[in-house]
Amino acid sequence: MSECTHASHRELVNNTRENMPELDTMFELADFFKVFSDSTRIRIMSALFQGELSVCCIAEILNMEQSTISHQLRILRRENLVKVRKDGKQSYYSLADDHIRQIFEMGLEHISE
Amino acid sequence: MSECTHASHRELVNNTRENMPELDTMFELADFFKVFSDSTRIRIMSALFQGELSVCCIAEILNMEQSTISHQLRILRRENLVKVRKDGKQSYYSLADDHIRQIFEMGLEHISE
DNA sequence: TGAACATATGAACAATCATTCATACGTTAT
DNA sequence: ATAACGTATGAATGATTGTTCATATGTTCA
Numbered sequence: 001m002s003e004c005t006h007a008s009h010r011e012l013v014n015n016t017r018e019n020m021p022e023l024d025t026m027f028e029l030a031d032f033f034k035v036f037s038d039s040t041r042i043r044i045m046s047a048l049f050q051g052e053l054s055v056c057c058i059a060e061i062l063n064m065e066q067s068t069i070s071h072q073l074r075i076l077r078r079e080n081l082v083k084v085r086k087d088g089k090q091s092y093y094s095l096a097d098d099h100i101r102q103i104f105e106m107g108l109e110h111i112s113e
Numbered sequence: 114m115s116e117c118t119h120a121s122h123r124e125l126v127n128n129t130r131e132n133m134p135e136l137d138t139m140f141e142l143a144d145f146f147k148v149f150s151d152s153t154r155i156r157i158m159s160a161l162f163q164g165e166l167s168v169c170c171i172a173e174i175l176n177m178e179q180s181t182i183s184h185q186l187r188i189l190r191r192e193n194l195v196k197v198r199k200d201g202k203q204s205y206y207s208l209a210d211d212h213i214r215q216i217f218e219m220g221l222e223h224i225s226e
Numbered sequence: 227t228g229a230a231c232a233t234a235t236g237a238a239c240a241a242t243c244a245t246t247c248a249t250a251c252g253t254t255a256t
Numbered sequence: 257a258t259a260a261c262g263t264a265t266g267a268a269t270g271a272t273t274g275t276t277c278a279t280a281t282g283t284t285c286a
Contacts, residue, residue: 009170016166016174020159021221029220030155036146038244039139046133053129055263057122061129068245070264089253089262099223106219107142108134110212151274168233181275183234202232202283 035079036103040064040072045100048082052094148192149216153177153185158213161195165207 020026035041040062047053047061055073059066073093076082083096133139148154153175160166160174168186172179186206189195196209 012166013170013173016160016163016170019163020156020174025221025224026155026159027152028224029217030150030152032220032224033146033149033155037143037150039143040244042139042143042146043133046139047129050129050132053125056261057126057129060126061133065246066263067247067265071244074264086263091263097223099219103219103223104142106212106216107145108138110210110216111138111141111145153274169231178276179233180235180277184274187234199233199283204233 032079035075035081036107038072040068041076044069044072044076045081045095045104048093048095049101052085052092054090054092056090058093145192148188148194149220151185153181154189157182157185157189158194158208158217161206161208162214165198165205167203167205169203171206 021029043062044058047058053061055069056066058073059069062069073082076093077084080096081100082093085092085094134142156175157171160171166174168182169179171186172182175182186195189206190197193209194213195206198205198207
């Protein structure tokens, strides 16, 4: 246990704490970015930028198992990032939000440095 | 193995693939967001928005072990999101990038819905 | 030089999470 | 009704990762 017993230490700690976002907000923020932290989900969203796609189409585009895609789509659905349209045997998925493009571009911007 | 043997199926698959970002880029994108996907790191960055802080200060602000903070700072350092200034026994960390604020705000924007 | 402090880091552990396998559910066509 | 197809999902598994403990490194002060 370090003490850091400097002069204005306690004050700095309190001040910083007060100016930080709510604890809940920071947890939500982490959870939000967690959705974007998996390459399979990134690839799914990248594919959906082109327009709506059925599950098996996505699976073939990414060259991955249908089951894997379904599981990840479930997460994207839970976070309201994609929406589904059912037509016969197929489920067509599309992006639910225009924010996603912005978030992608911001990430890409940071990467290219 | 599902087939999805529709008319323009193969064409759609190829078209979508071609218009997607490079595979490497999508992996990098996921890795980038992974840094923001942990609540401890989010809290550290939130604290650093107020200005530079020593390791033990951050630990006390978050009420977590010094070791935990050091480990997470290591990750933030590796991703070039924070920079260090050593002064005597202490290491003072600060945000390395103004992008971070934008990324935070974009996330917060999406959350509040 | 030795003690106290601030930080960094390796190893162990626990928890989380993505993928796979098997299978169930719902729809279409014969 | 049965078969074939598309999708969803629970359980098991393997890999990744955050935290803790112990300890090493480096600095300051007596």
